[in-house]
Amino acid sequence: MRLTVRRAGPFDARALAEVLETAGDAVAAKKAMRAQLDAHGTLCHLVEDEHGIILGFQCIAPIPEVGAGAGIxxxxxxxxLAIEAGSTLFKATRAAARDAGFDWLEARVRADNTKALTYYQSRGFEALRDAAPYLRLRYDLR
Known part of the structure; x- marks a missing residue:
């Protein structure tokens, strides 16, 4: 199956909220996605199959209080297709982050979210420190 990555925009908020729907309230998810997609400095990419079905997305945004890094x-x-979708997304996100001038990416993941921890660590993210109940993971873009 062929996967395509493209830049997400405000018009994608409903579809991205559907991806989030399993994590909570779809209406709140749509509002949150719209705000995220409209935020200054936020870059989002989505991955879709050949039928236009969105399989996932990634967003990065500046973390002003800590310098030249971005949250992911x-x-x-x-x-x-989750593993292939995640791999495809990260290639595009990493390139966009470098192009935007970021030095590193930081993910904050719940310590009990083993799928997310495995995903980020398999991409080369390294644990910084525990901020219970979250772990901070960083990827160096330099």
């Missing part, structure tokens, strides 16, 4: 969030639908 990642969501993919469950299923056979």
């Amino acid at each position: 969030i990642s969501f993919t639908i469950s299923g056979n």
Whole structure:
């Protein structure tokens, strides 16, 4: 199956909220996604199959209080294509982050979210320190 990555925009908020729907209230998720997509400095990419079905997305946004880094969030639908979708997304996100001049990416992941921890660590993110109940993971873009 062919996967395509493209830059996400405000018009994608509803579809991205559907990806988030399993994590909570879809209405709140749509509002949050719209705000994220409209935020200054936020770069989001989505991955879709050949039928236009969105399989996941990643967003990065500056973390002004800590310098030249960006926070990253990642969501993919469950299923056979989740690993491929995540890999495809990260290639585009990493390139966009470098192009935007970021030096590193930081993910904050709940310590009990083993899928997310495995995903980020398999991409080369390293644990910084524990900020219970979250772990901070960093990827050096230099």
